[in-house]
Amino acid sequence: MxxxxxxxxxxxxxxxxxxxxxxxxxxxxxxxxDDAACIxxxxxxxxxxxxxxxxxxxxxxxxxxxxxxxxxxxxxxxxxxxxxxxxxxxxxxxxxxxxxxxxxxxxxxxxxxxxxxxxxxxxxxxxxxxxxxxxxxxxxxxxxxxxRGEMVTRSGARPGQAIVVTGTIGDAALGLALRLEPKRPGFAALDPAQRAHLADRYLHPRPRLGLAGGLRAAAGGAMDVSDGLVGDLAKLLAVSGVSGDIDAARVPLSPAARAAIAAEPALLEVALTGGDDYEILATVADDKLSSLGVYATAAGIPVTVIGRTGEGAGLVVKDAGGASLTFARASFSHF
Amino acid sequence: MxxxxxxxxxxxxxxxxxxxxxxxxxxxxxxxxDDAACIxxxxxxxxxxxxxxxxxxxxxxxxxxxxxxxxxxxxxxxxxxxxxxxxxxxxxxxxxxxxxxxxxxxxxxxxxxxxxxxxxxxxxxxxxxxxxxxxxxxxxxxxxxxxRGEMVTRSGARPGQAIVVTGTIGDAALGLALRLEPKRPGFAALDPAQRAHLADRYLHPRPRLGLAGGLRAAAGGAMDVSDGLVGDLAKLLAVSGVSGDIDAARVPLSPAARAAIAAEPALLEVALTGGDDYEILATVADDKLSSLGVYATAAGIPVTVIGRTGEGAGLVVKDAGGASLTFARASFSHF
CATH class of the missing domain: 3.30.1330.10 (PurM-like, N-terminal domain)
Known part of the structure; x- marks a missing residue:
């Protein structure tokens, strides 16, 4: 041999x-x-x-x-x-x-x-x-x-629905900013645990798999927020053919994000337009909000209403005083 | 607005x-x-x-x-x-x-x-x-x-089966060698059409999708030849727990490969151990060879018997005189 x-x-x-x-x-x-897998x-x-x-x-x-x-x-x-x-x-x-x-x-x-x-x-x-x-x-x-047939699409939003997001928004983008510009005044205001929270959210997204059934049951349109809340919501509204208004003050923020933005208000734009949230953004008819809430509670995933869809096109982001906010860059792109 | x-x-x-x-x-x-596709x-x-x-x-x-x-x-x-x-x-x-x-x-x-x-x-x-x-x-x-359950695996070869390959072996590896070392004597012997054939086989694999049904019906073990015939066959035999003998002279070669090897016999090793063939290598029980032949003819895909499996382990490649061939490198690896 x-x-x-x-x-x-x-x-x-x-x-x-x-x-x-x-x-x-x-x-x-x-x-x-083998050359391939089988399931x-x-x-x-x-x-x-x-x-x-x-x-x-x-x-x-x-x-x-x-x-x-x-x-x-x-x-x-x-x-x-x-x-x-x-x-x-x-x-x-x-x-x-x-x-x-x-x-x-x-x-x-x-x-x-x-x-x-x-x-x-x-x-x-x-x-x-x-x-x-x-x-x-x-x-x-x-x-x-x-x-069969139950996939939740981006284009399923209809006028007159609530706009909701899971978890908190902006932590990952602030975590990235913290790494790139650690000396910014907003970050100086944070304690080590808050800094660690932001850094961790950038490194470790938390896919909201526990809400999948709830989205099938209740969502109009949905997507995950990967390129920034404002830009991603604008895309969802556009492909659905509806408009939307959200209140910046209702966007859920973690204590760390809240502290950083309080110390440096310019960081609000980072939070609302930065990427890597991997939270879920969805529109939900009013009569289905309670159903989504049941799923959310069971899964331990916070869901917050931040605005409403309407007829027409475009997205308005309002500040606490009701004025429209504008941003230098609505969403993240590598190109 | x-x-x-x-x-x-x-x-x-x-x-x-x-x-x-x-x-x-x-x-x-x-x-x-959308974020995902659906089918x-x-x-x-x-x-x-x-x-x-x-x-x-x-x-x-x-x-x-x-x-x-x-x-x-x-x-x-x-x-x-x-x-x-x-x-x-x-x-x-x-x-x-x-x-x-x-x-x-x-x-x-x-x-x-x-x-x-x-x-x-x-x-x-x-x-x-x-x-x-x-x-x-x-x-x-x-x-x-x-x-369900009909995937043809690499590990399905049994002793006493024919070893077959589709199409011709070595064209792509020779096409690659032609680009890297165009002045080799073997390539000087080729006409422009033959050179073009080898170059094209390197650039454009031909997936043998037409034989899929035939393989399900007739093959013991099968894989596609991507890292060289000799090395890939050795892998198939090893995971199946069988040995194999093939005759180098029976390995199907294109006219271009045959001409290059005739002019420079060292190119036989390139053909048998080089990568990128994307032909199918399979073992077939004798009583199923004719069934595979029916599928192959219908699909217009040549299938050639090049050897047999046996008990034990290891692969022997014999030359026309029956002597064992050895190779510097049995198969291609990027690592």
């Missing part, structure tokens, strides 16, 4: 076997040794598909903890599913790894992804691991399911 | 609207204006999922025609589906675009992807468009479907 060639594992095979096979235990992943979707349900890519230096800092990068890449995709009313079915990962990324950093990335897929109850089924001469690129595809 | 903010489209929105919306006409793509899978079928990423300078040349890059990225994923016996359902695209990539190149990429998704009858449902400071990264996720 000395002539017989063993199956010589390549570097890529080793990396997959050591890092990713241990976190891909679903039988449909086939131990990551039976729930009978009679629609598939909801999303795919977001994150690039080092654009969507996260290259020096962010690798396990946080993995969690963020996963969660921004799960957030899309949540906003559509879907239950996660599976995720796939493609990662382009810089040539100088240490093995330990890759291992930390894989551990973070493994812990977070387990925590969210969504199996990693497969993907691809490639080298790049450029920055780390993480692309995750998330598949979700929901009862 | 002068106070009302229009939904200001971002650069990314413009890019998606101009380039990708026109090629994503399936209703489930929702015009690419109803065929009832009672399994989902087959694959996600391959390609990086400029690693998997293709940065100067390759952008429409060819798009076609290759799509086809390597469809090839995975074909090898598993699946019918394509949908694809998603994530593309990390270098800051200096001209708009016209992006447009050519989108046109190529649009033409190729249409030609393969698979809708583009969504994805993500991001900027990178590094090389172009193209990640495609392909979803396929097949009757």
């Amino acid at each position: 000395t002539d017989r060639r063993p199956a010589a594992p390549t570097g890529e095979d080793h990396l997959i076997a050591e890092l990713f096979r241990p976190i891909a235990r679903h039988p449909g992943a086939l131990g990551l040794i 039976a979707p729930p009978p009679g349900e629609d598939l909801v598909l999303t795919k977001d890519a994150l690039v080092a230096g654009v969507h996260f800092f290259p020096e962010d903890p690798p396990d946080s990068i993995a969690r963020k890449a996963l969660r921004v995709n799960l957030s899309d599913l949540a906003a559509k009313g879907a239950t996660p079915l599976a995720v796939l990962l493609a990662i382009a790894i810089p040539k100088d990324m240490p093995f330990e950093a890759m291992a930390a990335f894989a551990r973070g992804l493994g812990a977070d897929t387990a925590a969210h109850g969504v199996p990693l089924l497969g993907g691809d691991t490639v080298r790049t001469t450029g920055p780390l690129v993480v692309s995750i595809t998330a598949l979700g399911t929901l009862p | 002068t106070d009302r903010r229009p939904a200001a489209p971002t650069g990314e929105d413009h890019l998606i609207a101009e380039l990708f919306r026109p090629i994503a006409r399936h209703p489930g793509a929702l015009g690419l204006i 109803a899978p065929p009832p009672g079928e399994d989902l087959v999922l694959t996600k391959d990423a390609l990086v400029a300078g690693v998997h293709f040349f940065p100067e390759d025609p952008p429409d060819s890059i798009a076609r290759k990225a799509l086809r390597v994923n469809l090839s995975d589906l074909a090898a598993k016996g699946a019918t394509p359902l949908a694809v998603l695209l994530a593309i990390a675009i270098p800051k200096d990539m001209p708009f016209e190149a992006m447009a050519a990429f989108a046109r190529g992807l649009g033409a190729d998704t249409a030609a393969h009858g698979v809708p583009l449902l969504g994805g993500d468009t991001v900027r990178t400071t590094g090389p172009l990264v193209v990640s495609i996720t392909a979803l396929g479907t097949l009757p």
